[in-house]
Amino acid sequence: MTLTPPARHYEYERDGAAIYAESFATIRRESSLGRLPADAESVAVRMIHACGQPSLADDLVVHPSLVAAARSALRQGAPILADAHMVASGVTRARLPADNEVVCLLRDDRVPDIARAWGTTRSAAAVSLWGDRLDGAVVAVGNAPTALFHLLELVLDGGPRPAAVVGVPVGFVGAAESKEALVAFGADHGIDLPFLTVRGRRGGSALAAAALNALAQERE
Amino acid sequence: MTLTPPARHYEYERDGAAIYAESFATIRRESSLGRLPADAESVAVRMIHACGQPSLADDLVVHPSLVAAARSALRQGAPILADAHMVASGVTRARLPADNEVVCLLRDDRVPDIARAWGTTRSAAAVSLWGDRLDGAVVAVGNAPTALFHLLELVLDGGPRPAAVVGVPVGFVGAAESKEALVAFGADHGIDLPFLTVRGRRGGSALAAAALNALAQERE
Numbered sequence: 001m002t003l004t005p006p007a008r009h010y011e012y013e014r015d016g017a018a019i020y021a022e023s024f025a026t027i028r029r030e031s032s033l034g035r036l037p038a039d040a041e042s043v044a045v046r047m048i049h050a051c052g053q054p055s056l057a058d059d060l061v062v063h064p065s066l067v068a069a070a071r072s073a074l075r076q077g078a079p080i081l082a083d084a085h086m087v088a089s090g091v092t093r094a095r096l097p098a099d100n101e102v103v104c105l106l107r108d109d110r111v112p113d114i115a116r117a118w119g120t121t122r123s124a125a126a127v128s129l130w131g132d133r134l135d136g137a138v139v140a141v142g143n144a145p146t147a148l149f150h151l152l153e154l155v156l157d158g159g160p161r162p163a164a165v166v167g168v169p170v171g172f173v174g175a176a177e178s179k180e181a182l183v184a185f186g187a188d189h190g191i192d193l194p195f196l197t198v199r200g201r202r203g204g205s206a207l208a209a210a211a212l213n214a215l216a217q218e219r220e
Numbered sequence: 221m222t223l224t225p226p227a228r229h230y231e232y233e234r235d236g237a238a239i240y241a242e243s244f245a246t247i248r249r250e251s252s253l254g255r256l257p258a259d260a261e262s263v264a265v266r267m268i269h270a271c272g273q274p275s276l277a278d279d280l281v282v283h284p285s286l287v288a289a290a291r292s293a294l295r296q297g298a299p300i301l302a303d304a305h306m307v308a309s310g311v312t313r314a315r316l317p318a319d320n321e322v323v324c325l326l327r328d329d330r331v332p333d334i335a336r337a338w339g340t341t342r343s344a345a346a347v348s349l350w351g352d353r354l355d356g357a358v359v360a361v362g363n364a365p366t367a368l369f370h371l372l373e374l375v376l377d378g379g380p381r382p383a384a385v386v387g388v389p390v391g392f393v394g395a396a397e398s399k400e401a402l403v404a405f406g407a408d409h410g411i412d413l414p415f416l417t418v419r420g421r422r423g424g425s426a427l428a429a430a431a432l433n434a435l436a437q438e439r440e
Binding site for chain 1 (some may be wrong): 223225226227228229230232233234235236239242243246247269270271272273305306308309310334335338339340341342344348349365366369370372373374376377379390391392393394395397398401420421422423424425426429
């Protein structure tokens, strides 16, 4: 098969590097990033890039230690634990500093039985299967509020503690509430858990993956 | 390893079916869906579910034949061709009516060389590798505006025509423009291409996957 490019019918930017540069410049011009920790700016930019909405900056909450904690954990080889395969799929492997494992256990054979026995969702049940790997891991919840609530309950029960939590479940039932529980976790329970979240209903796997990709590598 | 559930520290809905039902009811209450083709309502609901924003309905444009064309193609075994691995990853295989192939060629070995030779992005180059599989396929562009422009240029060049195009690239450079080109394609070029899009900057792999999952199966 000999491939030839189609004729140019439309005028558009075709240079990948130029597209990124212009995108990030537009985001910085249109977003209010000054409220965030300085080292979280590039994370915010990438998340805004993933959803096309500068207003996301207004709902972002980033713990002052989040970026340093996540970067340090990843450099030391910590795994990334994701609640959804889309989140795991969105992590650019070449950006990871230590060829880190990216794990999603939602399709583990044990999940349906555990979820049924415990009266919870499969997403929450899969979080329990992380087991001791949770200790020092970077967690990314991009889909299920129940996964984030379940994670917080595991930590409250004295379970292993992740190094950093990207907690951005999306939706209309429990999403906003689970993220408020994450924001208030330190004050409510005296446990300092570095986190990043988006208040309200917005969130999703693309935002979670974008945050992970920015945390994995400082270079834009 | 004996697993036990954590103690309940938070009150939240843990029943997956109840979460879906309540979510979809909230979306229908808060969104203006009346402007859309009747058979596209469930597609819109699932896309709004994926981003947490009822306002998405206002930017949705759905060709009157899109839903019927996509469903018919999928029932007949058409492949789903995606511009990004996250889109492919988000397709729930159990919903597909004919065990349809879900294809993303972004990591094909030939892509970097083609992109360099043609002076375009890897996402656009990968679209050309779809070749004859494009004929009658369901295409989903959830990431790159250049992939959508490239697809339209292939069709204008007399290449194979997809049965349906879910065209929801996201971002700040070319995204809105590529989607306007998709909306205007029939009027501009006299080629009737069933499509679904979201005007403006919003879009992304989660929205593309949500649309595909709704098209794959009518049951919510």
